[in-house]
Amino acid sequence: MAIVILRDLLGPVLLLAAAWIMPSVAKPTVPFGVRVxxxxxxxxxxxxxxxIYRWWIGTTGSALVLAGLVLSLLVQQVLVPVIIVAALLGVIAPGYLHARLTIRSVKQREGWFQGKRQVAVTDTARHTEPPRFPWLWALPAVLILAATVVYGVVRYPDMPATLLLHFTGAGQPDRTAAKSIGSAFGVVFLQAGLTVLLLAMAYALPRLKPDLDPTRPRRSANQNRRFASGMARTMLLVAACVNLSLAFASWQIWRGATSLAAFPIVLPTLVGAAGLLVFGLRYGQVGNNLPTDEEPANDATERDDDRFWKLGLLYVNCADHAILVPKRFGIGWTLNLGNPIAIGGFVVFLAACLVLPMLAR
Known part of the structure; x- marks a missing residue:
């Protein structure tokens, strides 16, 4: 019973915690996605x-988690956490939008940027002196993937002739397939694809466009470099956690499990998500929580670029050649949906997500 409750509530609790602390993670000059x-x-x-946002998230979100606890006790279904997460998102969204609209309306009415010297700065060192790729941090993800492949190859002759590939919300199988390379190693193909993607992202992160503070450019650039390097290492650890989850999913398929044990599959990924959350709280988005050498502030200010951010979450700027830009409310980066390369890459990623599962049929 305790495992069932932990399985159903760990994800929603992490989401609630992430939503509650996000104002402390976000860059101070973009509260709730509004540039100030x-x-x-x-x-x-x-x-x-x-x-107000935290009061709303804390009270209503906690009530939903408690309701989820009761639901998990009464109805033991693996879809319970999905229902709770959907309900939490229905609470988080209006709280965020209310705060965003209030700040933005007052900012525009009072002309907060009127008379300000708006400046954009960049850090050329990210191209001329990029940090080394943290290969040692990549080893766990690569080794887990390699171990999964080796075990699958060795196990293949003894696998059941019919493999269970899909399960219902109750954890019961509802789709089978004859044993083949595609059906047996479909999850491994997904595991390999995600490993390559996450390693490529970890390599690219320190080289992406930074979001620097022109009032203290050197201090901001230092924080951004440290954040990007730390984020790359954290991304590699998340890759290891995801690989562990997928390895356990493959193991259940290969041994011919008659029911799905979901908790051991999702637990490593949730641990990786918790690590990412701790990283964000410690570092802050773009490193704004990191201590660094002080620098006297000048009279410049960041550009008021709210027009390029839809709801403070989606970035659309056709004049910006960057593919990825730092998020305003969250941890990490988001796509520039005004860049055709970014849109094309996203379409290819979606296509891969649709094609890879078909290999298992």
Missing amino acids: PADRTHDPLITEQRR
């Missing part, structure tokens, strides 16, 4: 909106 001048980051309005 540096001298407005401690404005009473922004402080009040953070308080």
Whole structure:
């Protein structure tokens, strides 16, 4: 019973914790996705909106988690966490949008950027002196993938003639396939694809376009470099966790399991997500929580680029050649949907997600 409750509530609790701490992770000059001048980051309005948002998330979100606890006790279904997560998203979204719209409307009405010297700065060192790829941090993900492949090859002759490939919400099999390379190693193909993708992202992160503070450019660039390097290492650890989850899923298929044990599959991935959350809280988005050498502030301010951010979450700027840009509310980077290369890459990724599962049929 304790394992069932942990399985059903660990994911929703992590989501609730992430939503609650996100205002502390976000860059101070983009509260709830709204760009504000540096001298407005401690404005009473922004402080009040953070308080209201957290009160809303804390009370309603906790009530939903408790309701999920009761639901998991009454109905032992693997879809319970999915239902709770969907309900939590229905609570988080209006809380975020209310805070965002309130701050943005006051900012526009009072002209917070009026008379400000808006400046954009960049860090050329990310191209001329890029950090080394952390190969040792990549080893766990690669070794888990290699071990999964070796075990599968050795196990293949003794696998059942019919493999169970899909399970219902109750964990019971509802689709089978005759043993073949595709059906037996479909999850491994997915595992390999995700490993390559996450390793490529870890390599690219320190070279992506930074979001620097022109009031203290050197200090901001230092924080951004440290954040990108730390994020690359964390991404590699997440890759290892995801590989462990998929390895266990393959193992259940290969041994001919008659029912799905979902918790051991999702647990490593949830641990990786928790590690990413801890990293974000410690570092802050783009490294704004990291201590560094102080630098006297100048009279510049960041550009008011809210027009390129839809809801503060989606970035659309056809004039910007960057494929990925730092998120405004969250940890990491997001696609520039105004860049054709970014859109094409996203379409290819979606196509791969659809094609790879078909290999298992």
